[in-house]
Amino acid sequence: MLDKAPDGKMSDLLNALDKALSAGEVERAVDLFQTDCYWRDLVTFTWNIKTMEGKEQVRDMLKARLADTKPSNWKIADGEDASETDGIIESWIQFETDVARGFGHMRLKDGRIWTLLTTMSELKGHEEPLGFDRPMGAKHGAERNRKTWKEEREAEAAELGYSRQPYCVIVGGGQGGIALGARLRQLNVPTIIVEKNERPGDSWRKRYKSLCLHDPVWYDHLPYLPFPRNWPVFSPKDKIGDWLEMYAKVMELNYWGATECKKASYDQKSREWTVIVQRDGKEVVLKPKQLVLATGMSAKPNIPKFEGMDIFKGDQHHSSQHPGPDKYKNKKAVVIGSNNSAHDICAALWEAGADVTMVQRSTTHVVKSDSLMELGLASLYSEQAVQSGMTTAKADLIFASLPYRILHEFQIPVYNAIRERDADYYKRLEKAGFLLDYGDDDSGLFMKYLRRGSGYYIDVGASELVANGSIKLKSGVDVKKLTEHSVILTDGTELPAGLVVYATGYGSMNGFAADLISREVADKVGKVWGLGSNTTKDPGPWEGEQRNMWKPTQQEGLWFHGGNLHQSRHYSQFLSLQLKARMEGIPTPVYGLQKAHHLS
Numbered sequence: 050m051l052d053k054a055p056d057g058k059m060s061d062l063l064n065a066l067d068k069a070l071s072a073g074e075v076e077r078a079v080d081l082f083q084t085d086c087y088w089r090d091l092v093t094f095t096w097n098i099k100t101m102e103g104k105e106q107v108r109d110m111l112k113a114r115l116a117d118t119k120p121s122n123w124k125i126a127d128g129e130d131a132s133e134t135d136g137i138i139e140s141w142i143q144f145e146t147d148v149a150r151g152f153g154h155m156r157l158k159d160g161r162i163w164t165l166l167t168t169m170s171e172l173k174g175h176e177e178p179l180g181f182d183r184p185m186g187a188k189h190g191a192e193r194n195r196k197t198w199k200e201e202r203e204a205e206a207a208e209l210g211y212s213r214q215p216y217c218v219i220v221g222g223g224q225g226g227i228a229l230g231a232r233l234r235q236l237n238v239p240t241i242i243v244e245k246n247e248r249p250g251d252s253w254r255k256r257y258k259s260l261c262l263h264d265p266v267w268y269d270h271l272p273y274l275p276f277p278r279n280w281p282v283f284s285p286k287d288k289i290g291d292w293l294e295m296y297a298k299v300m301e302l303n304y305w306g307a308t309e310c311k312k313a314s315y316d317q318k319s320r321e322w323t324v325i326v327q328r329d330g331k332e333v334v335l336k337p338k339q340l341v342l343a344t345g346m347s348a349k350p351n352i353p354k355f356e357g358m359d360i361f362k363g364d365q366h367h368s369s370q371h372p373g374p375d376k377y378k379n380k381k382a383v384v385i386g387s388n389n390s391a392h393d394i395c396a397a398l399w400e401a402g403a404d405v406t407m408v409q410r411s412t413t414h415v416v417k418s419d420s421l422m423e424l425g426l427a428s429l430y431s432e433q434a435v436q437s438g439m440t441t442a443k444a445d446l447i448f449a450s451l452p453y454r455i456l457h458e459f460q461i462p463v464y465n466a467i468r469e470r471d472a473d474y475y476k477r478l479e480k481a482g483f484l485l486d487y488g489d490d491d492s493g494l495f496m497k498y499l500r501r502g503s504g505y506y507i508d509v510g511a512s513e514l515v516a517n518g519s520i521k522l523k524s525g526v527d528v529k530k531l532t533e534h535s536v537i538l539t540d541g542t543e544l545p546a547g548l549v550v551y552a553t554g555y556g557s558m559n560g561f562a563a564d565l566i567s568r569e570v571a572d573k574v575g576k577v578w579g580l581g582s583n584t585t586k587d588p589g590p591w592e593g594e595q596r597n598m599w600k601p602t603q604q605e606g607l608w609f610h611g612g613n614l615h616q617s618r619h620y621s622q623f624l625s626l627q628l629k630a631r632m633e634g635i636p637t638p639v640y641g642l643q644k645a646h647h648l649s
C-alpha cells in the first residue's frame with residue numbers, strides 16, 4: 050500500500066466517518082475511533098458542552114443524536130492541511146449538521162480517531178451579518194421621516210424592557226455579560242444587561258488599586274474587537290475598565306448600569322422569567338425567556354467567621370472590598386490568605402509603608418509570571434505565537450481540543466520544567482517558611498484554575514518580599530480569634546493589627562441563584578465550576594466539563610456565564626448560539642444534561 054501523506058490519511062478517515070454517519074451506521078462510525086478516544090462537543094451534536102470518553106460513550110451519544118443531527122460534508126477545513134508529529138496526525142476540520150455549520154479539530158493515532166473536537170460556528174439561516182453581508186449603515190435613496198442610526202438606537206433603548214420585552218436578560222455586566230451581550234447583538238437576540246455598578250468596567254475599577262491583569266494581552270481579547278498591537282501586555286485594571294466601557298458602547302449593547310437585579314422567578318407554564326430590577330430608583334419588571342447569571346465567579350466573597358470579629362476595633366474587610374493601601378502607612382496589617390489577592394494586597398501595603406503579615410493556612414501554588422508566560426502560554430498566546438501565524442480563534446480551539454480527562458498529562462511536564470528552571474526561587478520561598486504545592490498531581494496552575502478556581506499566585510513581585518522577609522509570614526496556622534487590637538493564631542501567636550484583610554476567596558456562583566431566585570433552584574442546579582476531578586475542592590464524580598458553565602442547567606431557561614477573559618470570549622460563542630437557536634424555535638434536545646452532585 051502507498052504510504053499516504055497526512056492529508057490523504059486524514060481525508061480517508063473523514064470520508065469513512067462521513068459515509069458511516071450519513072448512512073446512520075453507528076457501529077461503523079464507532080469503529081473509526083481508538084479505544085481510548087475523546088469526542089468533545091461544543092453544542093453541535095449534543096446541544097450541550099460535553100466530552101464523550103471512550104467508544105461506549107461515543108456510541109451512546111450517536112445512537113441518541115445521530116438521526117436528528119444529520120451530519121455531513123466532513124473534510125479538512127478549507128485552506129488547511131493535516132500534519133504529522135510523533136505518529137499523531139492532526140488537522141482542522143469542517144462539517145455540517147442539519148441546522149448548523151461546524152468547525153473542529155481531529156487527532157489520529159494508529160489510523161483511528163484519538164481526539165475529536167466539534168464546535169458550532171453558525172446556525173444556517175441565522176449567520177452573523179459580516180464580510181459581504183455586513184450592514185449598509187447608510188440608507189441610500191430618499192424617504193420621508195427617515196430615522197438616523199442614532200434615533201433608531203435611542204428608540205430601541207427607550208422601548209426595550211418597557212413596551213417590548215427582551216428575549217434574554219443577563220444579570221452582571223462585567224466582561225462576561227459584555228462579551229455575551231456583544232455576540233447576542235450580532236445574532237439579533239434582544240437582550241438587556243443589568244449591572245448594579247454605574248458603568249461598564251466598574252467591576253475591575255472597584256478592585257484594589259494595584260491590580261493589573263495577570264493574564265497577558267494575547268489571552269484577553271474580546272470577541273470581534275481585538276486589542277490594538279500597542280496595548281500593554283498586562284492591562285492595569287482601570288485601563289481594562291475603560292476598554293470594556295468603550296466596547297459596550299460601540300457594540301451597541303443595551304446596558305442598564307446602576308440597575309440591580311433584586312429577584313427572579315420562573316413560570317413553568319409560560320416558560321418565562323419575571324425579573325425584578327431597580328433602575329433609576331424605580332422598579333422595572335422584565336419578562337425574558339432566558340436568564341443568564343454573569344455575576345462573576347470571583348464575586349461572591351467567602352468571608353470566614355472568627356470569634357472576636359465583632360469586637361475588633363481596626364478596619365476589616367474581604368479582599369474584594371479592600372480600598373488600597375494609602376491609609377495604612379505605618380499601620381500593622383494582617384492579611385489572611387496566600388493566593389493572588391493576598392499577595393497583591395500584601396505587596397501594595399508594603400509599598401505604602403505598612404507592616405504586613407500574611408497568614409498562610411495551607412499550601413499555595415506559586416509560579417513566576419515570566420515562567421508561566423514563556424513555558425505555559427507562549428506556544429498559543431504570545432507575540433511569538435502571533436508572528437508564527439497563530440490566531441486567537443485557533444489558539445482557543447487548540448486549547449479546547451485537549452480533553453479535560455487528559456489535560457493534566459500535558460500540563461505536568463510544563464510545571465516540572467518550571468520547577469527545574471526556578472528551583473532556587475522555590476528553595477528561597479520554602480526557606481522563608483512558605484508552604485508550596487504544584488497542584489494535587491503536580492499539574493500546576495491551569496488545572497487548579499479549572500478544577501477549583503483558586504489556590505495559586507502568579508508571581509508579579511510579591512514572592513521576593515515574602516522570601517526576603519519584607520512581608521512577614523505565618524504559615525501552617527489558622528486564625529483562632531480576633532481581639533480588639535490583634536489577631537490570635539492557632540499556635541498562640543498574637544499579631545497586633547489595625548487592619549485585617551480576608552483574602553479568603555469566593556464561593557460558587559449558584560449562591561447568586563440562591564440570592565436572586567431561591568435556595569431550591571440553587572440546590573437543583575448545584576455547584577458551579579470544577580470538573581469533578583476528585584482533587585482538593587473539586588469533589589467527584591467526574592463531570593468532564595466545567596459544572597453548569599455556558600450550557601443548559603437543571604433549571605430550564607437559567608444559564609451561567611463568566612470565567613477569565615479567554616473563557617468569556619470563547620464560550621460566549623456557544624452560549625449565544627444555544628440562546629439564538631431557542632429563540633428561533635430550532636429544536637435543541639439536550640444530550641447528557643449534568644446532574645447536581647454538590648450544593649455549593
Ligand SMILES: Cc1cc2nc3c(=O)[nH]c(=O)nc-3n(C[C@H](O)[C@H](O)[C@H](O)COP(=O)(O)OP(=O)(O)OC[C@H]3O[C@@H](n4cnc5c(N)ncnc54)[C@H](O)[C@@H]3O)c2cc1C
Pocket residue numbers: 220221222223224225226243244245246251252253256260261262263264308309310311343344345346347348389390565610611612613614615
Ligand atoms: C484579584 C483578581 C484578579 C484577577 N485577575 C484576572 C486576570 O488577570 N485575567 C482574567 O481574565 N481574570 C482575572 N480575574 C478573574 C476575574 O474575576 C474575572 O476574569 C472577571 O472579573 C470575570 O468577569 P465576569 O464578568 O464573569 O464577573 P465580574 O467582573 O465579577 O462581573 C460580575 C458583575 O455582576 C454584577 N452583579 C452581581 N450581582 C448583581 C445583581 N444582583 N444585579 C446587577 N448586577 C449584579 C457585579 O456588580 C459585577 O459587575 C481576577 C479576579 C480577581 C478577584
